[in-house]
Amino acid sequence: MARQYGTPLYVMSEDIIRKRIEDLKQAFDSTGVKYDINYAGKAFTNLAMCRIVASEGISLDVVSKGEMLTALKAGFPTEHICFHGNNKTPDELAFALEHQIGRIIVDSEDELEALNRLTTLKDCRANIMFRVSPGVEAHTHELIETGTEDSKFGLPYVQAREIILKTKKMPRLTVVGLHCHIGSQIVSDEPFVIAAEKMIDLYRLLQEDEIPLGELNLGGGFGIPYLHKDEAFDVIKYIPQMVLRIKGLCDHAGIDLPKLIVEPGRYIVAESGVTLYTVGTVKKIPGLRTYVSVDGGMNDNPRPALYGAEYEAYICNAKSSSIMETVTVSGRACENDILIDRVDLNRPEVGDTLMISNTGAYNYSMSSNYNRYPRPAVVLISGNMSGVIVKRETDDDLLRLDRIPKWLSGEQHV
Ligand SMILES: Cc1ncc(COP(=O)(O)O)c(C=O)c1O
Known part of the structure:
Protein backbone atom coordinates (compact mmCIF):
# COMPACT_ATOMS: atom_id res chain seq x y z
CA MET A 1 0.00 0.00 0.00
CA ALA A 270 -11.17 2.57 14.89
CA GLU A 271 -9.82 -0.96 14.50
CA SER A 272 -10.45 -1.00 10.76
CA GLY A 273 -7.83 1.68 10.15
CA VAL A 274 -4.05 1.97 10.18
CA THR A 275 -1.76 4.81 9.17
CA LEU A 276 1.37 4.17 7.15
CA TYR A 277 4.35 6.48 7.36
CA THR A 278 7.89 6.58 6.04
CA VAL A 279 10.69 6.94 8.57
CA GLY A 280 12.60 10.12 7.69
CA THR A 281 15.18 10.36 10.45
CA VAL A 282 16.41 8.24 13.36
CA LYS A 283 18.01 10.42 16.02
CA LYS A 284 19.78 8.59 18.84
CA ILE A 285 20.45 10.85 21.81
CA PRO A 286 22.97 8.97 23.94
CA GLY A 287 21.66 8.09 27.37
CA LEU A 288 18.24 9.60 26.61
CA ARG A 289 16.20 8.17 23.80
CA THR A 290 15.90 7.51 20.09
CA TYR A 291 13.52 9.70 18.10
CA VAL A 292 12.09 8.07 15.00
CA SER A 293 10.53 10.85 12.91
CA VAL A 294 7.87 10.01 10.38
CA ASP A 295 6.38 11.96 7.50
CA GLY A 296 3.12 12.71 9.33
CA GLY A 297 2.23 13.54 12.92
CA MET A 298 -0.31 15.61 14.79
CA ASN A 299 -1.71 16.77 11.45
CA ASP A 300 -3.04 13.34 10.62
CA ASN A 301 -3.43 12.12 14.22
CA PRO A 302 -4.02 14.85 16.79
CA ARG A 303 -5.27 12.42 19.47
CA PRO A 304 -1.96 11.89 21.31
CA ALA A 305 -1.51 15.69 21.54
CA LEU A 306 -5.16 16.31 22.47
CA TYR A 307 -5.83 13.48 24.90
CA GLY A 308 -2.55 11.74 25.53
CA ALA A 309 -3.96 8.86 23.46
CA GLU A 310 -1.71 5.82 23.15
CA TYR A 311 -1.01 3.67 20.12
CA GLU A 312 1.10 0.72 19.02
CA ALA A 313 3.35 0.67 15.96
CA TYR A 314 5.20 -1.78 13.73
CA ILE A 315 7.92 -1.65 11.10
CA CYS A 316 6.23 -3.22 8.10
CA ASN A 317 9.38 -4.17 6.20
CA ALA A 318 11.29 -5.49 9.22
CA LYS A 319 13.49 -8.53 8.81
CA SER A 320 12.69 -11.19 11.39
CA SER A 321 16.35 -11.13 12.44
CA SER A 322 16.35 -7.41 13.28
CA ILE A 323 16.90 -6.37 16.89
CA MET A 324 14.08 -4.77 18.89
CA GLU A 325 14.64 -1.25 20.19
CA THR A 326 12.59 1.00 22.41
CA VAL A 327 12.04 4.28 20.58
CA THR A 328 9.86 7.39 20.50
CA VAL A 329 7.84 7.97 17.35
CA SER A 330 7.54 11.66 16.58
CA GLY A 331 5.81 13.61 13.85
CA ARG A 332 7.20 16.42 11.75
CA ALA A 333 4.99 19.29 12.89
CA CYS A 334 6.60 22.31 14.52
CA GLU A 335 5.33 21.16 17.88
CA ASN A 336 6.62 18.45 20.11
CA ASP A 337 4.19 16.11 18.36
CA ILE A 338 5.03 12.77 19.86
CA LEU A 339 2.83 10.08 18.31
CA ILE A 340 4.08 7.30 20.62
CA ASP A 341 6.20 8.02 23.67
CA ARG A 342 7.73 4.54 24.01
CA VAL A 343 7.32 1.60 21.70
CA ASP A 344 9.40 -1.46 20.91
CA LEU A 345 10.14 -1.64 17.19
CA ASN A 346 12.37 -3.75 14.99
CA ARG A 347 15.35 -1.39 14.78
CA PRO A 348 13.97 1.40 12.57
CA GLU A 349 16.01 2.74 9.68
CA VAL A 350 15.54 5.69 7.37
CA GLY A 351 13.15 4.70 4.57
CA ASP A 352 11.30 2.04 6.58
CA THR A 353 7.50 1.90 6.46
CA LEU A 354 6.09 2.39 9.94
CA MET A 355 2.48 1.47 10.68
CA ILE A 356 0.41 2.80 13.58
CA SER A 357 -2.61 0.62 14.25
CA ASN A 358 -6.20 1.42 15.27
CA THR A 359 -6.24 4.86 13.68
CA GLY A 360 -9.59 4.50 11.89
CA ALA A 361 -11.54 6.81 14.21
CA TYR A 362 -10.99 10.52 14.85
CA ASN A 363 -7.77 10.62 12.82
CA TYR A 364 -8.76 11.46 9.24
CA SER A 365 -11.82 13.33 10.57
CA MET A 366 -9.69 15.45 12.94
CA SER A 367 -6.78 16.03 10.57
CA SER A 368 -5.52 19.52 9.79
CA ASN A 369 -3.21 21.44 7.48
CA TYR A 370 -1.07 22.76 10.33
CA ASN A 371 2.29 23.89 8.93
CA ARG A 372 0.62 23.69 5.51
CA TYR A 373 1.13 19.99 5.17
CA PRO A 374 -1.32 18.35 2.77
CA ARG A 375 -3.69 15.78 4.27
CA PRO A 376 -2.93 12.12 3.42
CA ALA A 377 -5.03 10.01 1.08
CA VAL A 378 -7.46 7.39 2.42
CA VAL A 379 -7.42 3.98 0.78
CA LEU A 380 -10.14 1.38 1.32
CA ILE A 381 -9.32 -2.31 1.18
CA SER A 382 -12.11 -4.77 0.47
CA GLY A 383 -11.14 -8.43 0.14
CA ASN A 384 -8.22 -8.29 -2.26
CA MET A 385 -9.25 -4.97 -3.83
CA SER A 386 -8.06 -1.52 -2.85
CA GLY A 387 -9.00 1.95 -3.98
CA VAL A 388 -8.59 5.59 -3.02
CA ILE A 389 -11.69 6.94 -1.25
CA VAL A 390 -10.18 10.33 -0.38
CA LYS A 391 -7.46 11.75 -2.60
CA ARG A 392 -4.21 13.04 -1.18
CA GLU A 393 -4.24 16.83 -0.98
CA THR A 394 -1.98 18.56 -3.48
CA ASP A 395 0.11 21.73 -3.36
CA ASP A 396 -2.69 23.40 -5.33
CA ASP A 397 -5.24 22.35 -2.71
CA LEU A 398 -3.14 24.09 -0.08
CA LEU A 399 -3.29 27.38 -1.98
CA ARG A 400 -6.78 27.01 -3.45
CA LEU A 401 -8.59 29.26 -0.98
CA ASP A 402 -5.89 31.89 -0.48
CA ARG A 403 -6.51 35.38 -1.86
CA ILE A 404 -4.31 38.47 -1.91
CA PRO A 405 -6.34 41.62 -1.10
CA LYS A 406 -6.05 44.57 -3.46
CA TRP A 407 -3.89 46.61 -1.12
CA LEU A 408 -1.27 43.85 -1.01
CA SER A 409 -1.38 42.83 -4.62
CA GLY A 410 1.35 45.24 -5.76
CA GLU A 411 3.56 44.63 -2.73
CA GLN A 412 7.04 43.36 -3.47
CA HIS A 413 9.75 42.25 -1.10
CA VAL A 414 11.77 45.38 -0.30
C1 LIG B 1 -23.64 12.55 20.57
C2 LIG B 1 -22.56 11.58 20.26
N1 LIG B 1 -22.90 10.37 19.82
C3 LIG B 1 -21.95 9.45 19.51
C4 LIG B 1 -20.61 9.74 19.65
C5 LIG B 1 -19.62 8.68 19.26
O1 LIG B 1 -18.78 8.33 20.29
P1 LIG B 1 -17.78 7.09 20.08
O2 LIG B 1 -17.04 7.35 18.82
O3 LIG B 1 -16.90 7.14 21.28
O4 LIG B 1 -18.61 5.87 19.99
C6 LIG B 1 -20.21 10.98 20.13
C7 LIG B 1 -18.79 11.30 20.28
O5 LIG B 1 -18.36 12.35 20.62
C8 LIG B 1 -21.21 11.94 20.44
O6 LIG B 1 -20.89 13.15 20.88
Whole structure:
Protein backbone atom coordinates (compact mmCIF):
# COMPACT_ATOMS: atom_id res chain seq x y z
CA MET A 1 0.00 0.00 0.00
CA ALA A 2 2.78 2.43 0.96
CA ARG A 3 4.60 1.72 -2.31
CA GLN A 4 1.47 1.95 -4.40
CA TYR A 5 -0.17 5.01 -2.83
CA GLY A 6 2.68 6.79 -1.03
CA THR A 7 2.84 7.89 2.60
CA PRO A 8 1.53 9.15 4.90
CA LEU A 9 -1.52 7.06 4.12
CA TYR A 10 -4.68 6.06 5.94
CA VAL A 11 -5.74 2.52 5.09
CA MET A 12 -9.22 1.33 6.06
CA SER A 13 -10.60 -2.20 5.88
CA GLU A 14 -14.18 -2.43 4.63
CA ASP A 15 -14.37 -6.03 5.87
CA ILE A 16 -13.60 -5.01 9.45
CA ILE A 17 -16.06 -2.09 9.33
CA ARG A 18 -18.81 -4.43 8.15
CA LYS A 19 -17.86 -7.08 10.72
CA ARG A 20 -18.20 -4.53 13.56
CA ILE A 21 -21.63 -3.47 12.29
CA GLU A 22 -22.69 -7.12 11.93
CA ASP A 23 -21.54 -7.85 15.50
CA LEU A 24 -23.66 -4.98 16.81
CA LYS A 25 -26.68 -6.20 14.85
CA GLN A 26 -26.16 -9.76 16.04
CA ALA A 27 -25.93 -8.61 19.65
CA PHE A 28 -29.21 -6.69 19.42
CA ASP A 29 -30.97 -9.31 17.30
CA SER A 30 -30.31 -11.86 20.04
CA THR A 31 -32.41 -9.75 22.43
CA GLY A 32 -35.47 -9.55 20.21
CA VAL A 33 -36.06 -5.86 21.04
CA LYS A 34 -36.72 -2.98 18.64
CA TYR A 35 -33.45 -1.15 18.06
CA ASP A 36 -31.45 1.00 15.73
CA ILE A 37 -27.74 1.68 15.32
CA ASN A 38 -26.70 5.21 14.39
CA TYR A 39 -23.14 5.28 13.12
CA ALA A 40 -21.54 8.45 14.56
CA GLY A 41 -20.11 9.95 11.39
CA LYS A 42 -17.79 12.28 13.27
CA ALA A 43 -15.46 9.31 13.74
CA PHE A 44 -14.85 8.95 9.99
CA THR A 45 -17.09 10.28 7.21
CA ASN A 46 -16.83 10.52 3.46
CA LEU A 47 -18.86 9.35 0.50
CA ALA A 48 -17.57 5.76 0.54
CA MET A 49 -18.17 5.38 4.27
CA CYS A 50 -21.72 6.68 3.88
CA ARG A 51 -22.27 4.07 1.16
CA ILE A 52 -21.04 1.27 3.45
CA VAL A 53 -23.25 2.45 6.32
CA ALA A 54 -26.29 2.79 4.03
CA SER A 55 -25.77 -0.68 2.57
CA GLU A 56 -25.74 -2.13 6.11
CA GLY A 57 -29.22 -0.64 6.64
CA ILE A 58 -28.25 1.28 9.76
CA SER A 59 -28.67 5.00 10.48
CA LEU A 60 -26.20 7.86 10.50
CA ASP A 61 -25.52 10.59 13.03
CA VAL A 62 -24.26 13.87 11.57
CA VAL A 63 -23.20 17.05 13.36
CA SER A 64 -22.84 19.66 10.63
CA LYS A 65 -24.10 20.73 7.26
CA GLY A 66 -20.86 19.33 5.83
CA GLU A 67 -21.58 15.86 7.20
CA MET A 68 -25.21 16.14 6.04
CA LEU A 69 -24.10 17.18 2.55
CA THR A 70 -21.74 14.22 2.39
CA ALA A 71 -24.51 11.81 3.38
CA LEU A 72 -26.96 13.32 0.89
CA LYS A 73 -24.40 13.26 -1.91
CA ALA A 74 -23.75 9.57 -1.14
CA GLY A 75 -27.51 8.94 -1.48
CA PHE A 76 -27.98 8.13 2.21
CA PRO A 77 -31.71 7.84 3.02
CA THR A 78 -32.60 11.13 4.72
CA GLU A 79 -35.13 9.53 7.05
CA HIS A 80 -32.27 7.58 8.63
CA ILE A 81 -30.12 10.61 9.37
CA CYS A 82 -30.01 12.16 12.87
CA PHE A 83 -28.74 15.69 13.16
CA HIS A 84 -26.78 16.55 16.32
CA GLY A 85 -24.87 19.58 17.57
CA ASN A 86 -24.97 22.03 20.46
CA ASN A 87 -24.99 25.10 18.23
CA LYS A 88 -26.63 24.33 14.92
CA THR A 89 -26.79 27.47 12.82
CA PRO A 90 -30.11 28.73 11.38
CA ASP A 91 -28.72 27.84 7.96
CA GLU A 92 -28.00 24.27 9.08
CA LEU A 93 -31.44 23.88 10.67
CA ALA A 94 -33.12 25.20 7.52
CA PHE A 95 -31.05 22.80 5.42
CA ALA A 96 -32.08 19.88 7.64
CA LEU A 97 -35.75 20.83 7.34
CA GLU A 98 -35.56 21.28 3.57
CA HIS A 99 -34.06 17.81 3.23
CA GLN A 100 -36.46 16.22 5.71
CA ILE A 101 -33.68 14.86 7.88
CA GLY A 102 -35.13 12.00 9.94
CA ARG A 103 -34.41 13.27 13.45
CA ILE A 104 -33.17 16.62 14.70
CA ILE A 105 -31.64 16.14 18.13
CA VAL A 106 -32.50 19.35 19.98
CA ASP A 107 -29.73 20.39 22.33
CA SER A 108 -31.07 23.54 23.99
CA GLU A 109 -34.15 25.66 24.65
CA ASP A 110 -32.87 28.28 22.18
CA GLU A 111 -32.61 25.65 19.48
CA LEU A 112 -36.13 24.44 20.23
CA GLU A 113 -37.44 27.97 19.78
CA ALA A 114 -35.44 28.45 16.58
CA LEU A 115 -36.86 25.22 15.17
CA ASN A 116 -40.37 26.22 16.11
CA ARG A 117 -39.94 29.55 14.30
CA LEU A 118 -38.40 27.92 11.25
CA THR A 119 -41.02 25.19 10.90
CA THR A 120 -43.74 27.83 11.21
CA LEU A 121 -42.04 30.04 8.63
CA LYS A 122 -41.53 27.18 6.21
CA ASP A 123 -44.86 25.56 7.06
CA CYS A 124 -43.22 22.18 7.57
CA ARG A 125 -42.88 19.55 10.29
CA ALA A 126 -39.94 17.93 12.05
CA ASN A 127 -39.36 14.85 14.14
CA ILE A 128 -37.19 15.79 17.07
CA MET A 129 -35.45 14.13 19.99
CA PHE A 130 -34.04 15.92 23.00
CA ARG A 131 -30.48 15.45 24.12
CA VAL A 132 -30.44 15.48 27.91
CA SER A 133 -27.38 15.65 30.12
CA PRO A 134 -28.18 12.99 32.73
CA GLY A 135 -25.39 13.96 35.13
CA VAL A 136 -23.54 10.73 34.46
CA GLU A 137 -20.15 10.86 32.85
CA ALA A 138 -18.13 7.80 31.95
CA HIS A 139 -14.47 7.58 31.10
CA THR A 140 -12.44 4.50 30.32
CA HIS A 141 -12.17 3.16 33.81
CA GLU A 142 -14.13 5.56 35.91
CA LEU A 143 -17.72 6.50 36.15
CA ILE A 144 -18.64 9.84 37.56
CA GLU A 145 -22.13 10.84 38.56
CA THR A 146 -21.51 14.54 38.30
CA GLY A 147 -24.83 15.65 39.77
CA THR A 148 -24.12 19.11 38.40
CA GLU A 149 -24.70 18.16 34.77
CA ASP A 150 -21.94 20.60 33.89
CA SER A 151 -21.90 20.09 30.14
CA LYS A 152 -22.19 22.25 27.06
CA PHE A 153 -24.25 19.44 25.52
CA GLY A 154 -27.90 18.72 26.06
CA LEU A 155 -30.65 20.02 28.31
CA PRO A 156 -29.68 20.05 31.98
CA TYR A 157 -31.54 17.11 33.52
CA VAL A 158 -33.36 19.25 36.08
CA GLN A 159 -34.75 21.59 33.42
CA ALA A 160 -35.44 18.99 30.74
CA ARG A 161 -39.07 18.19 31.58
CA GLU A 162 -40.12 21.83 31.66
CA ILE A 163 -38.39 22.63 28.37
CA ILE A 164 -39.74 19.53 26.61
CA LEU A 165 -43.28 20.36 27.75
CA LYS A 166 -43.08 23.58 25.72
CA THR A 167 -43.44 21.43 22.59
CA LYS A 168 -47.11 20.98 23.51
CA LYS A 169 -47.58 24.45 22.02
CA MET A 170 -45.45 23.61 18.97
CA PRO A 171 -47.68 21.49 16.76
CA ARG A 172 -45.16 21.24 13.93
CA LEU A 173 -42.65 19.44 16.15
CA THR A 174 -43.13 15.78 17.08
CA VAL A 175 -41.06 14.60 20.02
CA VAL A 176 -40.13 11.02 19.21
CA GLY A 177 -37.62 10.34 21.94
CA LEU A 178 -34.83 11.20 24.33
CA HIS A 179 -31.08 11.05 23.83
CA CYS A 180 -28.01 11.08 26.01
CA HIS A 181 -24.32 10.49 25.40
CA ILE A 182 -22.20 9.93 28.47
CA GLY A 183 -18.64 9.61 27.21
CA SER A 184 -16.21 7.54 25.23
CA GLN A 185 -14.02 4.47 25.59
CA ILE A 186 -16.57 2.85 27.91
CA VAL A 187 -15.75 -0.80 28.53
CA SER A 188 -18.78 -2.17 30.38
CA ASP A 189 -22.57 -1.92 30.33
CA GLU A 190 -22.77 -0.39 33.82
CA PRO A 191 -22.47 3.33 32.83
CA PHE A 192 -25.15 2.89 30.16
CA VAL A 193 -27.52 1.27 32.65
CA ILE A 194 -26.96 4.06 35.20
CA ALA A 195 -27.67 6.67 32.53
CA ALA A 196 -30.68 4.69 31.28
CA GLU A 197 -32.16 4.63 34.76
CA LYS A 198 -32.19 8.43 34.90
CA MET A 199 -33.43 8.74 31.34
CA ILE A 200 -36.25 6.25 31.95
CA ASP A 201 -37.43 8.27 34.97
CA LEU A 202 -37.70 11.34 32.76
CA TYR A 203 -39.22 9.30 29.93
CA ARG A 204 -41.95 8.02 32.25
CA LEU A 205 -42.79 11.52 33.50
CA LEU A 206 -43.01 12.83 29.95
CA GLN A 207 -45.27 9.98 28.90
CA GLU A 208 -47.51 10.87 31.82
CA ASP A 209 -47.46 14.40 30.39
CA GLU A 210 -48.69 12.87 27.12
CA ILE A 211 -45.55 13.55 25.13
CA PRO A 212 -45.60 10.78 22.49
CA LEU A 213 -42.14 9.33 23.08
CA GLY A 214 -41.11 5.99 21.60
CA GLU A 215 -37.31 6.03 21.39
CA LEU A 216 -34.40 6.13 23.80
CA ASN A 217 -30.96 6.82 22.34
CA LEU A 218 -28.15 6.02 24.77
CA GLY A 219 -25.40 7.49 22.62
CA GLY A 220 -22.06 6.05 21.63
CA GLY A 221 -18.84 5.46 23.51
CA PHE A 222 -18.16 1.72 23.16
CA GLY A 223 -14.44 1.32 23.92
CA ILE A 224 -11.88 -0.40 21.71
CA PRO A 225 -8.46 -1.85 22.62
CA TYR A 226 -5.97 0.69 21.32
CA LEU A 227 -3.20 -1.31 22.99
CA HIS A 228 -2.95 -5.07 23.38
CA LYS A 229 -3.36 -4.69 27.14
CA ASP A 230 -6.56 -2.58 26.85
CA GLU A 231 -10.03 -3.78 27.67
CA ALA A 232 -12.75 -3.41 25.04
CA PHE A 233 -16.53 -3.16 25.05
CA ASP A 234 -17.57 -6.70 24.19
CA VAL A 235 -20.82 -6.05 22.32
CA ILE A 236 -21.88 -9.68 22.21
CA LYS A 237 -21.62 -9.89 26.01
CA TYR A 238 -22.64 -6.40 27.13
CA ILE A 239 -25.46 -5.46 24.78
CA PRO A 240 -27.79 -8.34 25.76
CA GLN A 241 -26.89 -7.72 29.41
CA MET A 242 -27.62 -4.01 29.06
CA VAL A 243 -30.92 -4.60 27.25
CA LEU A 244 -32.05 -7.04 29.92
CA ARG A 245 -31.31 -4.56 32.69
CA ILE A 246 -33.04 -1.73 30.81
CA LYS A 247 -36.08 -3.97 30.29
CA GLY A 248 -36.12 -4.49 34.05
CA LEU A 249 -35.96 -0.73 34.65
CA CYS A 250 -38.86 -0.15 32.25
CA ASP A 251 -40.96 -2.87 33.91
CA HIS A 252 -40.25 -1.28 37.26
CA ALA A 253 -41.26 2.16 35.90
CA GLY A 254 -44.39 0.66 34.35
CA ILE A 255 -43.59 1.72 30.78
CA ASP A 256 -43.17 -0.19 27.55
CA LEU A 257 -39.56 -0.66 26.49
CA PRO A 258 -38.77 2.16 24.03
CA LYS A 259 -36.97 1.47 20.77
CA LEU A 260 -33.34 1.42 21.91
CA ILE A 261 -30.76 3.27 19.87
CA VAL A 262 -26.99 3.32 20.21
CA GLU A 263 -24.62 5.63 18.41
CA PRO A 264 -21.13 4.16 18.17
CA GLY A 265 -18.46 5.76 16.04
CA ARG A 266 -15.09 4.56 17.29
CA TYR A 267 -16.29 0.97 17.78
CA ILE A 268 -17.21 0.70 14.10
CA VAL A 269 -14.14 2.25 12.50
CA ALA A 270 -11.17 2.57 14.89
CA GLU A 271 -9.82 -0.96 14.50
CA SER A 272 -10.45 -1.00 10.76
CA GLY A 273 -7.83 1.68 10.15
CA VAL A 274 -4.05 1.97 10.18
CA THR A 275 -1.76 4.81 9.17
CA LEU A 276 1.37 4.17 7.15
CA TYR A 277 4.35 6.48 7.36
CA THR A 278 7.89 6.58 6.04
CA VAL A 279 10.69 6.94 8.57
CA GLY A 280 12.60 10.12 7.69
CA THR A 281 15.18 10.36 10.45
CA VAL A 282 16.41 8.24 13.36
CA LYS A 283 18.01 10.42 16.02
CA LYS A 284 19.78 8.59 18.84
CA ILE A 285 20.45 10.85 21.81
CA PRO A 286 22.97 8.97 23.94
CA GLY A 287 21.66 8.09 27.37
CA LEU A 288 18.24 9.60 26.61
CA ARG A 289 16.20 8.17 23.80
CA THR A 290 15.90 7.51 20.09
CA TYR A 291 13.52 9.70 18.10
CA VAL A 292 12.09 8.07 15.00
CA SER A 293 10.53 10.85 12.91
CA VAL A 294 7.87 10.01 10.38
CA ASP A 295 6.38 11.96 7.50
CA GLY A 296 3.12 12.71 9.33
CA GLY A 297 2.23 13.54 12.92
CA MET A 298 -0.31 15.61 14.79
CA ASN A 299 -1.71 16.77 11.45
CA ASP A 300 -3.04 13.34 10.62
CA ASN A 301 -3.43 12.12 14.22
CA PRO A 302 -4.02 14.85 16.79
CA ARG A 303 -5.27 12.42 19.47
CA PRO A 304 -1.96 11.89 21.31
CA ALA A 305 -1.51 15.69 21.54
CA LEU A 306 -5.16 16.31 22.47
CA TYR A 307 -5.83 13.48 24.90
CA GLY A 308 -2.55 11.74 25.53
CA ALA A 309 -3.96 8.86 23.46
CA GLU A 310 -1.71 5.82 23.15
CA TYR A 311 -1.01 3.67 20.12
CA GLU A 312 1.10 0.72 19.02
CA ALA A 313 3.35 0.67 15.96
CA TYR A 314 5.20 -1.78 13.73
CA ILE A 315 7.92 -1.65 11.10
CA CYS A 316 6.23 -3.22 8.10
CA ASN A 317 9.38 -4.17 6.20
CA ALA A 318 11.29 -5.49 9.22
CA LYS A 319 13.49 -8.53 8.81
CA SER A 320 12.69 -11.19 11.39
CA SER A 321 16.35 -11.13 12.44
CA SER A 322 16.35 -7.41 13.28
CA ILE A 323 16.90 -6.37 16.89
CA MET A 324 14.08 -4.77 18.89
CA GLU A 325 14.64 -1.25 20.19
CA THR A 326 12.59 1.00 22.41
CA VAL A 327 12.04 4.28 20.58
CA THR A 328 9.86 7.39 20.50
CA VAL A 329 7.84 7.97 17.35
CA SER A 330 7.54 11.66 16.58
CA GLY A 331 5.81 13.61 13.85
CA ARG A 332 7.20 16.42 11.75
CA ALA A 333 4.99 19.29 12.89
CA CYS A 334 6.60 22.31 14.52
CA GLU A 335 5.33 21.16 17.88
CA ASN A 336 6.62 18.45 20.11
CA ASP A 337 4.19 16.11 18.36
CA ILE A 338 5.03 12.77 19.86
CA LEU A 339 2.83 10.08 18.31
CA ILE A 340 4.08 7.30 20.62
CA ASP A 341 6.20 8.02 23.67
CA ARG A 342 7.73 4.54 24.01
CA VAL A 343 7.32 1.60 21.70
CA ASP A 344 9.40 -1.46 20.91
CA LEU A 345 10.14 -1.64 17.19
CA ASN A 346 12.37 -3.75 14.99
CA ARG A 347 15.35 -1.39 14.78
CA PRO A 348 13.97 1.40 12.57
CA GLU A 349 16.01 2.74 9.68
CA VAL A 350 15.54 5.69 7.37
CA GLY A 351 13.15 4.70 4.57
CA ASP A 352 11.30 2.04 6.58
CA THR A 353 7.50 1.90 6.46
CA LEU A 354 6.09 2.39 9.94
CA MET A 355 2.48 1.47 10.68
CA ILE A 356 0.41 2.80 13.58
CA SER A 357 -2.61 0.62 14.25
CA ASN A 358 -6.20 1.42 15.27
CA THR A 359 -6.24 4.86 13.68
CA GLY A 360 -9.59 4.50 11.89
CA ALA A 361 -11.54 6.81 14.21
CA TYR A 362 -10.99 10.52 14.85
CA ASN A 363 -7.77 10.62 12.82
CA TYR A 364 -8.76 11.46 9.24
CA SER A 365 -11.82 13.33 10.57
CA MET A 366 -9.69 15.45 12.94
CA SER A 367 -6.78 16.03 10.57
CA SER A 368 -5.52 19.52 9.79
CA ASN A 369 -3.21 21.44 7.48
CA TYR A 370 -1.07 22.76 10.33
CA ASN A 371 2.29 23.89 8.93
CA ARG A 372 0.62 23.69 5.51
CA TYR A 373 1.13 19.99 5.17
CA PRO A 374 -1.32 18.35 2.77
CA ARG A 375 -3.69 15.78 4.27
CA PRO A 376 -2.93 12.12 3.42
CA ALA A 377 -5.03 10.01 1.08
CA VAL A 378 -7.46 7.39 2.42
CA VAL A 379 -7.42 3.98 0.78
CA LEU A 380 -10.14 1.38 1.32
CA ILE A 381 -9.32 -2.31 1.18
CA SER A 382 -12.11 -4.77 0.47
CA GLY A 383 -11.14 -8.43 0.14
CA ASN A 384 -8.22 -8.29 -2.26
CA MET A 385 -9.25 -4.97 -3.83
CA SER A 386 -8.06 -1.52 -2.85
CA GLY A 387 -9.00 1.95 -3.98
CA VAL A 388 -8.59 5.59 -3.02
CA ILE A 389 -11.69 6.94 -1.25
CA VAL A 390 -10.18 10.33 -0.38
CA LYS A 391 -7.46 11.75 -2.60
CA ARG A 392 -4.21 13.04 -1.18
CA GLU A 393 -4.24 16.83 -0.98
CA THR A 394 -1.98 18.56 -3.48
CA ASP A 395 0.11 21.73 -3.36
CA ASP A 396 -2.69 23.40 -5.33
CA ASP A 397 -5.24 22.35 -2.71
CA LEU A 398 -3.14 24.09 -0.08
CA LEU A 399 -3.29 27.38 -1.98
CA ARG A 400 -6.78 27.01 -3.45
CA LEU A 401 -8.59 29.26 -0.98
CA ASP A 402 -5.89 31.89 -0.48
CA ARG A 403 -6.51 35.38 -1.86
CA ILE A 404 -4.31 38.47 -1.91
CA PRO A 405 -6.34 41.62 -1.10
CA LYS A 406 -6.05 44.57 -3.46
CA TRP A 407 -3.89 46.61 -1.12
CA LEU A 408 -1.27 43.85 -1.01
CA SER A 409 -1.38 42.83 -4.62
CA GLY A 410 1.35 45.24 -5.76
CA GLU A 411 3.56 44.63 -2.73
CA GLN A 412 7.04 43.36 -3.47
CA HIS A 413 9.75 42.25 -1.10
CA VAL A 414 11.77 45.38 -0.30
C1 LIG B 1 -23.64 12.55 20.57
C2 LIG B 1 -22.56 11.58 20.26
N1 LIG B 1 -22.90 10.37 19.82
C3 LIG B 1 -21.95 9.45 19.51
C4 LIG B 1 -20.61 9.74 19.65
C5 LIG B 1 -19.62 8.68 19.26
O1 LIG B 1 -18.78 8.33 20.29
P1 LIG B 1 -17.78 7.09 20.08
O2 LIG B 1 -17.04 7.35 18.82
O3 LIG B 1 -16.90 7.14 21.28
O4 LIG B 1 -18.61 5.87 19.99
C6 LIG B 1 -20.21 10.98 20.13
C7 LIG B 1 -18.79 11.30 20.28
O5 LIG B 1 -18.36 12.35 20.62
C8 LIG B 1 -21.21 11.94 20.44
O6 LIG B 1 -20.89 13.15 20.88
